[in-house]
Amino acid sequence: MIAERQTRVLNNVQAINEALDLALERDPRVVLFGEDVGTMGGVFRASDGLQQKYGEQRVFDTPLAESGIVGFGIGLAMAGLRPVAEIQFAGFLYPALDQILSHLGRMRHRTRGRFTIPMVVRAPYGGGVKTPEQHADSPEAILAHVPGVKVVIPSSPERAKGLLLAAIEDPDPVFFLEAIKLYRGVKAPVPEGYYTLPLGKARVVREGNAASLFCYGGMVEVCLKAAEVAAREGVELEVVDLETLVPLDTETILASVRKTGRAVVVYEAMRTCGFGAEVAARIAEEALDYLQAPIVRVAGWDAPYPPFSAVEHYYRPDAKRVLEAVRRVLTH
Amino acid sequence: METVRYLDDTGIPLRELPFSPEELRQGYRALRRARLFDEKAVLLQRQGRLGVYPPFRGQEAAQVGVALCLKADHDWLLPSYRESAAALTFGMPIHKLILSWRADPAGWGAPPDVNMVQFYIPIATQIPQAAGVAHAQRLLGKNAVAAVFIGDGGTSEGDFHEGLNFAAVFGAPLLVVVQNNGWAISVPTHKQMKVERIAQRAQGYGIPGVVVDGNDLVAVWNVAKEAVERARRGEGPTLIEALTYRIAPHTTSDDPSRYRSEETTREWERRDPIARMKNCLAHLGLWDEEEEARLSEALEAEFAAELALADQAREPKPWEIVEQVYAEMQPDQKAAWVYLRGEA
Ligand SMILES: Cc1ncc(C[n+]2csc(CCOP(=O)(O)OP(=O)(O)O)c2C)c(N)n1
Ligand SMILES: [Mg+2]
Numbered sequence: 001m002i003a004e005r006q007t008r009v010l011n012n013v014q015a016i017n018e019a020l021d022l023a024l025e026r027d028p029r030v031v032l033f034g035e036d037v038g039t040m041g042g043v044f045r046a047s048d049g050l051q052q053k054y055g056e057q058r059v060f061d062t063p064l065a066e067s068g069i070v071g072f073g074i075g076l077a078m079a080g081l082r083p084v085a086e087i088q089f090a091g092f093l094y095p096a097l098d099q100i101l102s103h104l105g106r107m108r109h110r111t112r113g114r115f116t117i118p119m120v121v122r123a124p125y126g127g128g129v130k131t132p133e134q135h136a137d138s139p140e141a142i143l144a145h146v147p148g149v150k151v152v153i154p155s156s157p158e159r160a161k162g163l164l165l166a167a168i169e170d171p172d173p174v175f176f177l178e179a180i181k182l183y184r185g186v187k188a189p190v191p192e193g194y195y196t197l198p199l200g201k202a203r204v205v206r207e208g209n210a211a212s213l214f215c216y217g218g219m220v221e222v223c224l225k226a227a228e229v230a231a232r233e234g235v236e237l238e239v240v241d242l243e244t245l246v247p248l249d250t251e252t253i254l255a256s257v258r259k260t261g262r263a264v265v266v267y268e269a270m271r272t273c274g275f276g277a278e279v280a281a282r283i284a285e286e287a288l289d290y291l292q293a294p295i296v297r298v299a300g301w302d303a304p305y306p307p308f309s310a311v312e313h314y315y316r317p318d319a320k321r322v323l324e325a326v327r328r329v330l331t332h
Numbered sequence: 333m334e335t336v337r338y339l340d341d342t343g344i345p346l347r348e349l350p351f352s353p354e355e356l357r358q359g360y361r362a363l364r365r366a367r368l369f370d371e372k373a374v375l376l377q378r379q380g381r382l383g384v385y386p387p388f389r390g391q392e393a394a395q396v397g398v399a400l401c402l403k404a405d406h407d408w409l410l411p412s413y414r415e416s417a418a419a420l421t422f423g424m425p426i427h428k429l430i431l432s433w434r435a436d437p438a439g440w441g442a443p444p445d446v447n448m449v450q451f452y453i454p455i456a457t458q459i460p461q462a463a464g465v466a467h468a469q470r471l472l473g474k475n476a477v478a479a480v481f482i483g484d485g486g487t488s489e490g491d492f493h494e495g496l497n498f499a500a501v502f503g504a505p506l507l508v509v510v511q512n513n514g515w516a517i518s519v520p521t522h523k524q525m526k527v528e529r530i531a532q533r534a535q536g537y538g539i540p541g542v543v544v545d546g547n548d549l550v551a552v553w554n555v556a557k558e559a560v561e562r563a564r565r566g567e568g569p570t571l572i573e574a575l576t577y578r579i580a581p582h583t584t585s586d587d588p589s590r591y592r593s594e595e596t597t598r599e600w601e602r603r604d605p606i607a608r609m610k611n612c613l614a615h616l617g618l619w620d621e622e623e624e625a626r627l628s629e630a631l632e633a634e635f636a637a638e639l640a641l642a643d644q645a646r647e648p649k650p651w652e653i654v655e656q657v658y659a660e661m662q663p664d665q666k667a668a669w670v671y672l673r674g675e676a
Binding site: 035043133135311315 | 383384413434435436437453454455456457485486488489490491516517518519523524525590591647648649650652653654657664665668672675
């Protein structure tokens with residue numbers, strides 16, 4: 001269906017803006033809020049023009065308080081609205097961790113379904129664009145470690161639009177992390193009109209037999225680049241975009257490993273206890289017999305992400321580091 | 333609440349000033365030094381020689397007035413990203429500040445005789461920490477104080493409340509300075525809160541709260557001086573609200589035309605803290621254009637020398653990413669360090 005639609009070339013921010021617009025138009029329960037979201041349209045302009053279009057009741061600025069934003073949103077959701085909150089940068093989710101860990105994911109469970117939180121929390125995450133300190137964090141593993149919340153990380157404008165609309169429709173809380181590097185860095189055709197893409201599905205974005213690269217968000221373009229370089233040497237890598245970290249599409253991951261026998265997991269968060277560890281564990285649990293080499297992680301170093309310095313690119317995995325890992329799994 | 337002022341909008345003293353002529357001249361020099369830094373920093377940023385930079389134009393007096401009351405090797409300063417003026421007046425070397433805004437690790441650590449914590453980026457997190465730093469001075473038997481800065485928007489965070497209450501409960505020798513500059517990026521103060529004056533909240537914590545004209549150096553300086561004296565006497569924290577205005581964009585990457593007209597900005601420019609202080613000195617016969625020219629020359633020369641120092645700093649090395657994570661480098665950092673050494 002979607003394939004037949006007219007498309008326009010949009011960047012990720014434009015695609016997200018369009019999704020928010022469509023959600024506000026379609027469902028009167030949807031409200032949009034956060035710091036600088038209203039008048040200014042968001043620091044990245046994701047909600048540009050939406051307050052003008054839908055009014056201050058539905059698109060509004062909040063006081064500067066993340067625990068307040070998430071807690072307020074939980075209240076709105078319990079009472080029947082469909083809140084879509086923006087946290088200005090994922091690194092500023094931390095003041096809200098109490099609301100997230102104690103309530104966001106537990107409300108359904110602790111009220112036996114009497115109260116539910118169909119809320120979306122959007123946050124720009126990740127590095128690669130020389131942001132200041134604490135503006136490049138990738139806290140997806142922290143969020144994935146909370147029962148009852150979903151975690152979605154799109155890697156293209158078309159996917160971002162459809163996944164965000166699905167997240168807003170979803171009956172449970174969804175974190176929607178948007179790679180800052182991709183906001184304006186990527187432009188691609190996006191179908192017109194309202195459509196959703198299923199949460200909980202990984203997708204093979206490039207097929208290959210030599211080894212599988214598992215990635216999401218800002219690392220997808222890095223892995224595709226690595227695969228392109230490898231292809232020039234006749235090595236066909238498979239690239240799997242996980243897209244939804246929770247619930248994780250284990251089947252697609254395992255199918256790829258069963259085919260290639262080699263797995264490299266790529267993420268830009270700090271390596272230890274990063275989401276790639278979960279991916280590696282599932283492969284080890286379910287497909288060990290198919291592995292011809294140890295699973296290798298390529299990730300940020302075990303240190304804070306360096307701010308806009310001359311050395312930032314040594315922290316964030318790039319195609320070169322991915323290829324080093326590929327070499328390791330191929331020559332094992 | 334009454335707003336403490338010593339100068340009228342043009343800089344003419346409204347009453348007798350509580351500082352000596354030499355002190356007043358010193359204060360003016362500090363303001364000019366801060367302004368020069370800010371102007372140069374914005375220029376350097378435009379040339380690509382600085383990272384994203386948050387200018388403080390128009391807020392010099394609110395920061396300098398507080399920093400002038402502190403001794404860098406004795407007292408403590410916990411600034412937010414906006415407080416380069418407080419930092420350099422407190423005693424941070426200019427080349428360190430330049431390096432810091434270049435995100436060069438060489439700029440992050442204050443010299444051993446400057447008790448300043450690196451600029452806080454996550455808003456309001458510095459407030460409870462400052463209460464701890466201040467209380468520690470008493471536990472350690474020192475008569476030192478701490479000063480912590482935050483913006484109007486930052487007062488909405490839970491940490492602001494928790495930190496103030498801790499400071500109050502423990503009677504910590506702390507100055508909490510709120511620079512109410514009218515804006516939190518695009519959100520005006522009246523949308524951020526329903527109280528007329530942030531300093532009113534002091535009552536809720538059972539501590540003194542003062543509203544001061546943040547563009548009046550003499551007023552800020554004296555209010556801060558009294559708060560420091562009270563803190564040193566063991567009489568606890570003070571909440572100071574400095575009324576000022578963010579003349580410049582939020583940072584060098586912000587475009588204020590998306591959310592405000594500049595009429596109010598023009599109005600506030602007429603209360604420019606530096607022009608006011610200069611007028612004050614001239615009015616008292618303490619300053620002339622010759623001194624002004626000498627000061628300009630000295631400040632330019634100082635900045636040029638400091639910039640040269642910053643430019644000479646060796647490039648940050650990739651392996652520094654994993655240094656200073658633990659007291660002793662642990663195996664995972666060591667493995668990364670070895671890899672990154674091989675990269676360079
Ligand atoms: C915890 C946290 N949330 C959000 C931000 C993003 N942010 C940076 S500055 C700012 C506005 C701050 O306004 P204010 O406290 O008034 O200080 P000012 O910038 O005016 O000096 C925001 C929302 C942040 N740095 N930290
Ligand atoms: Mg402000």
